[in-house]
Amino acid sequence: MRLFVALWPDAELREVVYDSSRKMMPKKDGWQGRLVDKQNLHVTLAFLGTVSFDRVDCIRAAVENIRWQPFTLQLDQLGYWHRPRVAWFGVTQTPEQLTDMVRQLRQGLLHCDFEPEQRAFHPHLTLARKCRPPRSVDLPVVLAEVLNWDVRNLALVSSVTDPAGVRYEVMDQWGPSDA
Ligand code: ATP
Numbered sequence: 018m019r020l021f022v023a024l025w026p027d028a029e030l031r032e033v034v035y036d037s038s039r040k041m042m043p044k045k046d047g048w049q050g051r052l053v054d055k056q057n058l059h060v061t062l063a064f065l066g067t068v069s070f071d072r073v074d075c076i077r078a079a080v081e082n083i084r085w086q087p088f089t090l091q092l093d094q095l096g097y098w099h100r101p102r103v104a105w106f107g108v109t110q111t112p113e114q115l116t117d118m119v120r121q122l123r124q125g126l127l128h129c130d131f132e133p134e135q136r137a138f139h140p141h142l143t144l145a146r147k148c149r150p151p152r153s154v155d156l157p158v159v160l161a162e163v164l165n166w167d168v169r170n171l172a173l174v175s176s177v178t179d180p181a182g183v184r185y186e187v188m189d190q191w192g193p194s195d196a
């Protein structure tokens with residue numbers, strides 16, 4: 018199984034994010050690339066890669082043990098990374114709660130024999146792959162309307178590749194810890 022832990026938008030937010038990305042990256046402007054399917058939009062917190070069944074309980078425990086309270090993620094910019102050639106919605110300021118959530122997650126995953134993640138966490142919601150921004154665009158673009166995401170769930174997700182492309186299946190979801 019190929020697994021990752023993510024912030025998983027609800028159906029309503031998916032629509033809002035998708036519509037906003039279409040507006041911000043109109044085809045006519047030459048963004049090219051491949052848009053991420055609406056039902057695949059998410060923010061990855063930890064990528065676990067290929068994992069055998071016997072490690073899933075440990076991963077579940079690592080997510081379940083995170084202490085966190087609801088918070089709002091303000092997606093306020095459209096950005097682009099050249100090397101992976103992805104466009105994304107991101108945040109100017111990472112909420113402290115999210116930084117702390119990922120710190121706890123990474124810590125917990127050490128107990129499941131994952132290599133420590135060396136890379137800094139940059140929350141982003143990938144919108145398109147293999148794309149290239151038009152020259153006329155100054156990046157990052159500040160969103161005219163901030164997308165407020167009230168984070169209430171953490172998800173363990175399985176990534177399935179079939180002939181139609183990649184598809185994500187939520188295996189489990191967790192809410193905030195009790196006060
Ligand atoms: P595809 O690889 O077919 O383009 P995908 O990247 O959406 O599809 P996965 O490769 O299974 O699907 O990745 C699932 C999630 O984990 C995505 O958010 C992806 O960006 C992220 N991810 C994948 N590989 C890594 C990695 N090596 N390090 C960090 N995050 C990763």
Ligand code: MG
Nearest residue numbers: 064146176183
């Ligand atoms: Mg990938």
